[in-house]
Structures are given as structure tokens and as C-alpha cells.
Amino acid sequence: xxxxxxxxSLSRRLTNVMMIASCATLLLASILFITNDVISMRxxxxxxxxxxxxxVSSSSAAAIMFHDEQSAEExxxxxxxxxxxxxxxxxxxKGDRLASYGDSTMTEEHGxxxxxxxxxxxxxxxxxxxxxxxxxxQRLGTVFIRSDLxxxxxxxxxxxxxxxxxxxxxxxxxxxxxxxxxxGITEPIIRLANTARRVSEEKNYAVRASxxxxxxIGDLIDGFNEMLSEIQLRDNELLQYRTDxxxxxxxxxxxxxxxxxxxxxxxVKAEQAAxxxxxxxxxxxxxxxxxxxxxxxxxxxxxxxxxxxxxKLALLFLDLDGFKLINDSLGHEVGDQLLRxxxxxxxxxxxxxxxxxxLGGDEFMILLSNIxxxxxxxxxxxxxxxxxxxxxxCCGHELHLSAxxxxxxxxxxxxxxxxxxxxADASMYRAKESGRNAYMYYQVDIGEASSRRxxxxxxxRKAVAGNELFLEYQPQVSTQDHRIVGVEALVRWNNxxxxxxxxxxxxxxxxxxxxxxxxxxxxxxxxxxxxxxxxDLGHDGLQMAVNLSPRQFSGNNVELLVKNALGETRLPAxxxxxxxxxxxxxxxxxxxxxxxxxxxxxxxxxxxDDFGTGYSSLNYLTxxxxxxxxxxxxxxxxxxxxxxxxxxxxxxxIMAHGLGLxxxxxxxxxxxxxxxxxxxxxxxxxxxxxxxxxxxxxxxxVLSNQxxxxxxCSDLPESTTG
Numbered sequence: 032x033x034x035x036x037x038x039x040s041l042s043r044r045l046t047n048v049m050m051i052a053s054c055a056t057l058l059l060a061s062i063l064f065i066t067n068d069v070i071s072m073r074x075x076x077x078x079x080x081x082x083x084x085x086x087v088s089s090s091s092a093a094a095i096m097f098h099d100e101q102s103a104e105e106x107x108x109x110x111x112x113x114x115x116x117x118x119x120x121x122x123x124x125k126g127d128r129l130a131s132y133g134d135s136t137m138t139e140e141h142g143x144x145x146x147x148x149x150x151x152x153x154x155x156x157x158x159x160x161x162x163x164x165x166x167x168x169q170r171l172g173t174v175f176i177r178s179d180l181x182x183x184x185x186x187x188x189x190x191x192x193x194x195x196x197x198x199x200x201x202x203x204x205x206x207x208x209x210x211x212x213x214x215g216i217t218e219p220i221i222r223l224a225n226t227a228r229r230v231s232e233e234k235n236y237a238v239r240a241s242x243x244x245x246x247x248i249g250d251l252i253d254g255f256n257e258m259l260s261e262i263q264l265r266d267n268e269l270l271q272y273r274t275d276x277x278x279x280x281x282x283x284x285x286x287x288x289x290x291x292x293x294x295x296x297x298x299v300k301a302e303q304a305a306x307x308x309x310x311x312x313x314x315x316x317x318x319x320x321x322x323x324x325x326x327x328x329x330x331x332x333x334x335x336x337x338x339x340x341x342x343k344l345a346l347l348f349l350d351l352d353g354f355k356l357i358n359d360s361l362g363h364e365v366g367d368q369l370l371r372x373x374x375x376x377x378x379x380x381x382x383x384x385x386x387x388x389x390l391g392g393d394e395f396m397i398l399l400s401n402i403x404x405x406x407x408x409x410x411x412x413x414x415x416x417x418x419x420x421x422x423x424x425c426c427g428h429e430l431h432l433s434a435x436x437x438x439x440x441x442x443x444x445x446x447x448x449x450x451x452x453x454x455a456d457a458s459m460y461r462a463k464e465s466g467r468n469a470y471m472y473y474q475v476d477i478g479e480a481s482s483r484r485x486x487x488x489x490x491x492r493k494a495v496a497g498n499e500l501f502l503e504y505q506p507q508v509s510t511q512d513h514r515i516v517g518v519e520a521l522v523r524w525n526n527x528x529x530x531x532x533x534x535x536x537x538x539x540x541x542x543x544x545x546x547x548x549x550x551x552x553x554x555x556x557x558x559x560x561x562x563x564x565x566x567d568l569g570h571d572g573l574q575m576a577v578n579l580s581p582r583q584f585s586g587n588n589v590e591l592l593v594k595n596a597l598g599e600t601r602l603p604a605x606x607x608x609x610x611x612x613x614x615x616x617x618x619x620x621x622x623x624x625x626x627x628x629x630x631x632x633x634x635x636x637x638x639x640d641d642f643g644t645g646y647s648s649l650n651y652l653t654x655x656x657x658x659x660x661x662x663x664x665x666x667x668x669x670x671x672x673x674x675x676x677x678x679x680x681x682x683x684x685i686m687a688h689g690l691g692l693x694x695x696x697x698x699x700x701x702x703x704x705x706x707x708x709x710x711x712x713x714x715x716x717x718x719x720x721x722x723x724x725x726x727x728x729x730x731x732x733v734l735s736n737q738x739x740x741x742x743x744c745s746d747l748p749e750s751t752t753g
Contacts, residue, residue: 046206053205054198061194069187076115076158077151080178083113084162088174091121092164095129095172103130110176117157117179121164123172133177156180219248223255236263315389317367318374326388326396330448333400337441340401344441345408347397348455349377349415352433352467354393355542356581361622365426372423373432380415396455405440405472412436412470420468433468435459444473463539488540490526495549499525502557503724506733507576507695507717510709515734517574517608519717520558521724522550542582551583555592559600559607561727566606570734576608576638590629597633604634608659612641624654631656638695642683653690660687664698667718671707681711688712 087106094102103121107130110116118133152159158178164171226240236259240252313325321329330346337344351373358366370393377387377395386398397415399408419432437458445451454473462471494500504518524532541547555577562575579589597604609630611623627637638659662683666676680696687694696708699718708716722733 049208050202050205054202057198057201058194061198065187065190065194068190072186073153073158076178076180077160080151080158080160080176081162083110083116084160084174084176087119087121087176088162088164091130091174092166092171095121095123095164096166098123098129100130106130107132115178115181117177118175119177120175121172122175124170129172153180156184219252223252227255230259234266236260236266318371318389320374320378320395321386321388323388323390326386326390326398327448329386330398330451333398334441334446334448337401342401343403343405343443344451345399345402345405345411346439346441346451346455347399347408347412347415347470348437348439348452348459349395349397349434350436350459350463351393351419352435352463353581355545357430358393359582361426361428365428368425369423369430369432372425373419376418377415380418381411396452402440405443408438408440409470409472412438416468416470435462435467436470437462437473438470439473486528487526487532487537488544490528491524491537491540491544491546494524494526495546495553499527500550500553501525501726502554502561503726504561504730505717505724506722506730507574507715508721509715510713516572516715517576518730519576519610519724520554520561520578522554523724538580542580545582547580547582551580552592554578555596556599559596559602562606563600563602564727565731565734566602568731568735573734574606574608574636575602576610578610578640581612589626590633593630593633593635597635605636608636608638610638610640610661612639624656627656640697657692659693659695661695661697661717662713664718667696667698667704668700670704677707680708684708684711684713 087110090106091103093099094106107119107121110119110132116133118131120131121129123129148161148163150159150161152161156179158180160176160178162174162176164174223240226238230236230238239256239259313322313328314320315322330344333344336342351369354366354369357369370389373393373395374387374389377397381387381397381399384400386400388396388398390396397411399411402408415436416434419434423430423432437455437460439445439451439454439458441451444454458471458473462469465471501523502520503523504520506515507517507519508514509516522534522538524537526532538547541550558575558577562573565573583589583592593607593609596602597607631637636658637656638661639655639657640661641663642660660683662680666680666683670677670680684694693714695715695717696704696713697717699705699708699716699720701720704718705716705720722730
């Protein structure tokens with residue numbers, strides 16, 4: 032490695048210093064000696080020339096005075112014995128050359144030499160001397176002598192050579208001596224420096240420098256070793272402190288990392304919980320749709336925008352028809368899947384800037400923004416109804432859905448969210464009352480009907496306890512012997528405010544509110560008790576038909592209800608017939624069949640009511656433990672005029688008899704209808720032609736007389752309504 036001036040070792044620096052000092056001293060002494068010798072030689076030469084020129088001047092005075100050139104030449108010839116004399120010239124007083132020696136041209140360099148006083152000039156390696164020739168203080172001429180300085184130069188070169196040789200020898204001697212001298216000084220210091228470097232590199236404070244030398248260097252080494260001992264002690268303490276500190280720091284760091292990790296996890300969980308809470312606060316947990324809070328907020332913004340831009344809004348209130356039946360009969364898993372499917376369908380049926388919200392249960396609201404015409408809302412509603420009507424495979428069950436939709440328009444029907452929702456709600460209930468699977472726009476009378484419905488709902492909760500409900504019975508007549516073979520129990524409500532109410536006016540409310548369970552239980556017990564009373568009066572062949580609500584049937588207590596009613600009233604099971612609707616039989620087929628078998632095994636008869644209006648499958652019908660099919664009144668009312676209804680009724684009778692089932696025709700109101708079904712061997716007829724629903728007391732009197740069907744018909748007009 033090459034060391035710069037600043038990187039030279041101490042030994043080299045000392046050697047260099049000693050060599051430079053000795054060489055400088057020797058060189059300076061040599062220069063002084065040479066300079067002194069040169070000056071001495073120059074002065075000696077000058078003195079020699081001065082003496083020589085004076086001799087020549089004295090010898091040439093007579094020759095100049097008499098202009099004797101030969102004598103002058105002889106005088107100058109003496110100079111030939113002096114090798115250092117280059118030239119010489121004698122001039123007369125007029126400056127004319129009288130005699131010369133050597134190169135006479137050299138005398139022309141200075142000019143006017145005839146007047147030049149005594150003078151010594153050094154130039155161009157020569158020394159020129161001019162001396163006037165005088166006699167009795169009268170100037171006769173001038174003598175010029177030029178001497179070569181070559182000898183002086185040769186001597187100077189010789190001196191310089193000798194000085195160089197001496198100087199070179201002195202450098203070697205000085206280097207040798209300085210190396211010997213500095214070794215005793217620098218080696219201990221170098222070893223000390225190496226020890227210090229080793230300590231610095233290895234961080235090993237146990238190393239010690241060897242004690243060498245006396246005086247200052249020894250004291251320095253001793254001080255250095257003591258310093259290392261102190262540093263070693265401190266280093267050991269610091270190392271122990273560092274070890275303890277690192278252990279403590281590592282422990283605290285680990286604890287802090289654990290705390291930070293827990294805090295980070297807690298923060299993430301808190302943020303996730305906050306997000307979940309925020310989402311749950313404004314969205315439905317099951318479907319992910321906006322809830323009532325978020326819908327209300329969006330409605331407020333939509334109202335402000337619509338008012339500012341003079342636009343229209345539409346609010347659709349949708350309620351699934353028969354959802355409670357499906358949910359109760361097939362289970363909540365199927366119901367939840369059905370709601371999720373409905374939510375997806377609704378979102379697909381509207382625009383991206385429209386809002387679909389779930390209020391709870393099977394109720395949905397759809398906010399349509401910026402509609403051009405009121406009829407646009409009806410187009411969307413019909414699109415939704417058509418989509419819902421498609422069969423859906425849900426958890427292995429094929430379901431057919433329908434919905435009732437109420438529509439209210441801003442600003443035509445309401446100017447705030449509360450009134451708009453109330454108007455849509457009222458319209459939805461009117462759609463349900465009008466037959467379901469339909470949509471209806473809000474009208475003023477709908478608001479009144481909604482208010483009436485709310486009143487009836489509140490009053491219905493007190494009706495059972497207040498003995499406001501009662502039963503009426505409609506006879507069922509055999510086509511074979513014209514005798515009353517059974518009755519159907521029909522519930523009525525004697526409302527203190529609205530008077531006598533038919534089932535169509537309050538049963539749907541009871542279905543929606545769940546009160547039908549309590550009402551159905553009361554009907555079952557009361558009907559069985561009345562049938563037992565008639566049996567005790569001697570009408571022991573009379574059969575009692577009781578309708579089961581979809582909500583009531585879908586529960587798990589139907590078997591227990593029937594069993595308890597028969598047990599408490601002691602009515603034989605074969606005289607009880609439970610009626611279920613055709614649509615009910617298609618919901619959760621396996622569970623329905625299982626329940627019907629349990630009831631049938633008790634001896635109770637099973638009837639399917641309103642047959643022909645639903646989606647029943649003949650394949651399923653053969654699997655049901657059914658005893659009776661009841662043809663719906665909608666197929667009876669136009670018989671025999673309507674050939675299609677007549678053909679369908681005949682087909683039902685033939686099919687039912689082929690399956691070994693009894694057939695009951697409902698809604699028979701004319702003799703022609705009665706004759707038609709007698710002709711086609713229908714088993715039992717029921718309708719206003721044979722008798723309206725009446726109280727147990729009135730029907731008891733009829734039963735007591737054991738009237739034939741023809742006798743009953745003779746007392747009735749051809750057609751009755753009610």
C-alpha cells in the first residue's frame with residue numbers, strides 16, 4: 032500500500048526528518064564553502080589581472096609615447112605564457128590599436144575604451160580589465176586584458192562534483208544513522224500503536240503493551256496499560272449492563288409487540304365491528320338490502336331532489352302471499368332462502384339508482400326515482416309479479432310465489448315519506464283483499480279501508496275473549512237420499528262497531544297477525560262439541576267439516592289439536608272432517624302427507640277444499656290420504672251454461688271416483704246446478720240452494736224434522752245470493 036505524506040509511519044517520518052536535516056545542513060555548508068571559495072578565486076584572479084595590467088601599462092608607456100608598435104607587441108607577447116589570458120590590446124590616447132594579442136575583435140565590445148578609466152568587468156564567462164597608461168599623470172593610452180574564467184568554472188564544477196559525492200555519501204550515512212537512532216524511539220511507540228490498533232479492531236481490552244524503555248516512553252506504556260485495565264473493567268461492567276439491558280429491552284419489546292399485536296387485532300376487530308354495526312344499522316341482516324332507516328334517509332334525499340327538479344317518485348310496498356304458511360310449514364331455512372331469492376329478483380327488476388329495501392318479515396319496499404308517468408310504476412310491479420310467478424326450487428321444494436303490491440306516487444298521494452309509506456301499505460292490503468297476486472295504486476278510499484283494517488285488527492285481539500265470535504253451519508246434502516249428511520262450520524264475528532262480519536272481512540287479518548291460531552283452536556273445539564250435541568239428540572250419522580288455516584296447519588300442533596278436541600268433546604273421529612286448501616297441500620308435500628297420515632290414522636277424514644283453483648298435481652294427489660274433493664264454487668256458478676266449466680266439473684267427478692274419493696260441489700244455488708251434479712253422480716251438494724249458513728239452534732230444528740233435500744229445495748227460490 033502506498034502511503035501519502037500524511038499516512039507515513041512515525042519511523043519513516045523520523046528517518047526523513049533526520050535525513051533532511053543532515054542533508055540540508057551539509058548542503059548549506061557546501062554552498063557556503065563553494066561560494067566563499069569562488070569569491071576568493073575571483074578576487075585572486077582579479078588581483079592577478081590588476082597586477083598584470085599595471086605591469087603591462089608601465090612597460091608599454093614608452094612604446095605608446097613613441098608609437099613603437101614592435102616594442103608594444105613584445106610587451107604583450109609576455110602574456111602568451113599565461114593560458115588564461117584570452118586577448119590583450121594596447122590603445123593610444125586617440126583610441127587607435129597600437130598592439131594586440133589574441134582575438135583583437137573582443138576589444139570592440141565596450142567601445143570608447145580610450146576614455147575608459149580603470150575598470151574590471153565580468154561578462155559571458157570572461158573578466159575584462161581596463162587600465163589607463165599614464166606618464167606624469169598624463170594619459171597616454173589604455174591597456175585592455177581579457178582573462179578566461181574557465182579555470183574558475185572547472186574548479187566550481189569540481190567542487191560541485193565533490194559536494195554531490197559527499198552529499199550522496201552523507202545521505203546514506205544519515206539514513207543508516209537515522210534508522211539506528213529512530214529505532215530506539217519509534218519501535219516502542221509502533222508496538223504501542225499496534226497494540227492500540229488491535230484493541231480497537233478486536234475490542235479486546237485484555238491485551239497489554241510490553242513494557243520497554245525508560246523515562247517518557249515507559250511511562251506512556253504504563254499509562255496505556257492502566258488505561259486498558261480501566262477500560263476493561265468498565266467494558267465488563269458495560270457488557271453486563273448491556274446484556275441486562277438487552278434482556279430487559281428484548282423482554283419489553285416482546286411485551287410491546289404482544290401488546291401492539293393485541294391492540295392491532297383489537298383495532299381491526301373494532302373497525303370490523305364498527306363497520307358491521309354501521310352496516311347492520313342500515314341494512315337487513317338476511318338479504319343485505321337497505322332497511323327502513325336507510326330507506327327513509329334515501330327517500331328524504333329523493334324527495335328533495337324530486338322537489339327541486341319537479342320530478343315524480345313511486346313507492347311500491349310488496350308483501351309475499353302465503354309466506355307465513357311456507358315459513359311455518361317448510362321451516363325457517365326455506366323461508367330465509369325464499370326471502371334472499373326474492374331480494375335478488377327485486378334488485379334485478381329495477382334500475383341501479385332505485386332502492387329495494389326489506390322492512391321485515393316478507394315485506395319489501397321499492398323506491399322508484401324519476402318516473403315519467405304513474406303507469407311506469409305499474410309496469411315495474413307487473414314485471415315483478417311475472418318474475419315471482421315462475422316456479423322456484425328451494426331446498427328441494429318446488430314453490431310458486433305470488434305477491435300483493437301497493438303503489439303510491441309522490442307528490443300525487445303524499446309529500447313526505449311517512450304518508451307515502453302509509454299510502455303504499457294501504458294499497459298493498461287492498462291488493463290482498465282483491466284476490467292477491469296483483470298490484471293496486473293508492474286511492475282515497477283505500478286510506479279509509481286501511482284505517483278500518485287497523486281498527487279491526489285491534490278489535491279482533493279482544494274478540495275471542497269477549498265472546499264476539501260465533502259459528503254458523505251450512506248443510507251438506509247427499510245426492511242419493513236427499514238427506515243432510517254433514518255440515519260445514521263457518522266462523523262469524525259480531526263486531527260491536529261494524530256489526531256482523533263475514534270471514535272474508537276478518538280471516539285474512541287473523542292470518543296476517545297470527546290470531547288465526549287462537550281462533551282456529553276455538554273453532555275446532557266448538558264445532559266438535561256441537562257435533563257431539565247433535566249426536567246426542569239422535570243425529571248420530573251427521574259429519575262435521577272444519578277448515579284448517581294454512582298458518583294453523585303449518586305448525587306442529589295440528590295432530591295434538593285434533594286429538595285434544597276429540598278427546599274433550601268425546602266426538603268419534605270418523606264424524607270429523609278437516610278441510611285444507613289445494614294450495615296448502617302443495618306446500619312442503621312430504622311434511623303435509625306425514626301430518627295428514629297422522630290425522631287420518633286417528634279416524635278423521637281429510638277433504639281438499641277449493642279444488643281446481645291451485646297448482647295441485649295428480650301424482651301428488653294419489654299420495655295424499657284424502658277422502659273428499661270439494662269442487663270450488665268458481666266452477667259451479669256458470670254451470671250448465673258454461674260448457675268448459677261443466678266439462679271440467681265432470682272430469683273432476685270422474686277422476687275423484689276413479690281414485691276412490693267422495694266429491695262435494697260447493698256453491699250450488701240453482702235447481703239446474705243441482706240436477707247437473709245429481710246427473711253426473713256427485714256425492715254431496717252444498718250451497719244456498721239447500722240452505723244458508725245458520726245458527727246451531729236453527730239447524731237443529733231442520734235436523735229434527737229429517738227433511739229430504741227436495742223438501743228443502745221447495746221452500747227456496749231458484750237462485751239466492753248472500
